[in-house]
Amino acid sequence: MDNISTDRLNISIMSLEDEELLFDLDQNPEVMRYINGGKITSRTDITDIYIPRLASYLTPSKGWGLWKVVQKANLENIDERQHFLGWILIRPMGFFSEKPDYTNLEIGWRFKQSAWGQGIATESARAVIELLVKHQADIERFSAIADENNIASINIMKKLGMSFINTQQHPDIADDYKIVLYSMKVNRSMLIET
Numbered sequence: 001m002d003n004i005s006t007d008r009l010n011i012s013i014m015s016l017e018d019e020e021l022l023f024d025l026d027q028n029p030e031v032m033r034y035i036n037g038g039k040i041t042s043r044t045d046i047t048d049i050y051i052p053r054l055a056s057y058l059t060p061s062k063g064w065g066l067w068k069v070v071q072k073a074n075l076e077n078i079d080e081r082q083h084f085l086g087w088i089l090i091r092p093m094g095f096f097s098e099k100p101d102y103t104n105l106e107i108g109w110r111f112k113q114s115a116w117g118q119g120i121a122t123e124s125a126r127a128v129i130e131l132l133v134k135h136q137a138d139i140e141r142f143s144a145i146a147d148e149n150n151i152a153s154i155n156i157m158k159k160l161g162m163s164f165i166n167t168q169q170h171p172d173i174a175d176d177y178k179i180v181l182y183s184m185k186v187n188r189s190m191l192i193e194t
Contacts, residue, residue, distance in 0.1 A: 001063045001135070004127045005072075011124050014066040014087060016055055019046050021068065021084050030113050034147035057091040063132045064091050069111070069124045085120055086111030088128050093143050104141040104183070105132065109156065116152065122159045129160070133186050143183040157182040 004011035014021070026032060026041035041050070058065040067088040089108035092100040107129065109121045129142055142160070146153035148167060162182035169178065 001060050002131060004067075004124075004131055006123055006127050008072060009085075009120065009124055009127070010070045010072055011067050011088070011127055012070075013058075013060045013063070014054075014068045016051055016058070018066075018068065019043075019051060022046050022050055022066075022087075024084070025086060025110060025112060028113055031110065034150040034153070035110070053096075057095050062136065063128070064105075065089075067124070067128050069120065071115075084112075085115040088121075088124050090128060090132065093141075103138055104143055105139055107142050107144050107160075109153070121156050125156065125160055133188065139186050141183055141185055143181060145179045145181050148178050148180050154180060154182070160184065161187075 001013060023041065023043055023046045026046075029038035029040060032038050032040060054066060067090065069085045069087060071083040071085055073083050087110055089106065089110075091106050092102045093104040093106045094100045095106070107125055109125060111121055115121070133139060142162070143165075144153075144157050144160075144162060146157070162184040165181040165183050167178055167180050169176065
């Protein structure tokens, strides 16, 4: 799958060797607030949980995986970690269930606090969606979930053109943890160049 370049960002599929970027991102309790209540991620969890989960759905030819979002810099040969802002998740909806939906792709995001409020999540998510729709005819929908109190993520969903579907139990977390589901149909007419 192609790399993506916007005016501000370079976006590319992360590899299983990007453990350090994943670890750094998850060290801010505010970033983790609506993921697990603000608990930072340990290196052991990155190695033993996050990387194996990523490996199970990482399929670059289909665009499934975590898309690394890096702020463009004026200087070449820079340390990518200094400009890494976060990631965009793409995988089939319900991937870890008995019946994943390969026509409905889950999109998610996690960004450093320094990137919040600048439209970076929306810009990068929209760029990834457009690339995937352009190259894959079998995608019918994009869907996203978020903690029902995560207004910032819900606003991104709305900016992407998603509509509220329902409130439900989180598929991976017990204890009656509620999330909202937003979704949108793929509009291929938007990709026709005039």
